[in-house]
Amino acid sequence: MDTDAICEDRPCSVAYEAATLGTLYWRAGQLDLAEPLLRQTADADAQARADLGHLLLATGRRNEAVQEWGKGVVDSQPESMVPLANLLSREGDQAHAADPYERAYELGDPHAALNLALDLYSDERLPDALSWARRASERGDEQAKAWLPALEEEMGGGKPR
Template sequence: MDEDIEERLRNMAQLRLDDLLEAGCELAEASRLADAESCFRQAMRLGSADGAFNLGNCLAEQERWTEAVDAYDVAIAGGVADARLNLGIVLHELGDLAGEIRAYQQAEAGGDSGGPLGMAFALREQGDREAALAAAQRSAASGNQTAAAVAACWQWCTSHDPSLEPDLRAGAALFPSARADLGDLLLTTGRIEEGRQVLEAGMKLGEVESMLPLGNLYADVLHDDAAAVAAYRAGAALGDAHSHHNLAVLLEQNGDLAGAEHHYRRAIEGGDTLAIRALRELLEEN
């Protein structure tokens, strides 16, 4: 951080509004959130809706959800349309489903294609998959390419329609599940080598969605246990319970019972209920 920004911080009370916003954004980019917050609060006190919006973002990054809601409300009242979408995200963190949906509806009404996409995820989390898909498709129809990728993924999961391949290809770089589903489609249609390459690309990018299916491909089709273990370990390191489970199965098959027990337990902790029986059988047999 250069000396100029430090000087501006020391004289914050004398800064003009534009300087406060500029300094706050520079500080936020440098992860100096407390200092950025001070700049944005001062800007909000001077009546800046943009200052309130940036303050909300700064507070949300610190997971201070309730304070962020208050800041976004000020921004929305001041005419910052983008704050509605961010408000929905924060209300999700607070578990306020009704408020979240309302915020996304208002964002959609204001022409923000992210509104129906946010609504799609909220509805899907509540189990209303039909309404979720419809919301994602509305977002896609408004030009949101990520929403198009999401809709293609959800359709693939229920239909396994090979005609979705162009949409999954287009969305692979936008939504990690689209890459994983593209890999699945390629494997399903017999293009094993290309499917492997797609899933390996996802793994190299750190996309956990590709790691479990890549491990399964190595273990079940290519019979490369070492590569399968590496893929499962990568997924497990990112908290994927199913990767823990499949890794445990492979370790058990190869005689590493202590390792298998460890990963069965981690799978159970992650919510993989099938791992409970597998662990019990391992302990009873050994």
């Protein structure tokens, strides 16, 4: 494995290389090769933990996925916070999705703010949705930037009608 290409922006280690390989196997659909590597490295690599959660969910192990992503939430890893919140949101539990979205946003993930805005919008909490959409837009989320004018128009320039 060419560690120079992989490790340009962070220190390399055997664990990081194994996590990267596990992620590549996961994305290539080679789950039998991916899972052991992702399990071995989940505690050391945030992306490995997130990908392990995705793999578990994709193979029908929802509770294990939630448990794995929950560890990422405890470890302040947006990589796990967002998929956990997305799952909760898809299942109709927007109330429990809000906290991981907010925390992921606070840790630098602007798209988490957009996801929260969309949940708030679907709950008809338009002022809150607008606030979170603006936050996402201000931090550079392109989808939020595209949606914001229509949302502001719907709200009459940012005030509820």
